[in-house]
Amino acid sequence: MSDVLTIGYLARQTGTKVETIRFYERSGLLPAPARTDSNYRAYDISHLRRLSFIRKARDLGFSLDQVRELMSLSDERDRSCAAVDAIAHAHRSDIERKIEDLKALKLELDNIIDQCGCGTVAECRIIESLSPTDR
Secondary structure, three states, X not given: OOOOEOHHHHHHHHOOOHHHHHHHHXXXXXXXXXXXXXXXXEEOHHHHHHHHXXXXXXXXXXXXXXXXXXXXXXXXXOOOOHHHHHHHHHHHHHHHHHHHXXXXXXXXXXXXXXXXOOOOHHHOHHHHHHOOOOO
């Protein structure tokens, strides 16, 4: 077998932990590599390319299901990229929603912090706002 790549090499080249690479194999995102005579995993350049694709997609926040779908679509080179575009737009919408949720959370936290008089914990408005009210 020529040009055999080790799991450590893939990990270093892509900045992916070895255990994560094994997880991608188990979940079917990364095809199982051949094995050497001594039963070590024997990766090749196609594994490195696929792992790089997975890593970049995950860095952009795509879910494992979205990555799986994007990889499936990427294998159909002559197909329209409308489905890819739809996945990216849906993901961007999710991110925009999360940003709005985080902005609202920040405002709420700002309001709680602004009420703090920096006295004792017994008078702390932050602790008070987190504590359940007696009914």
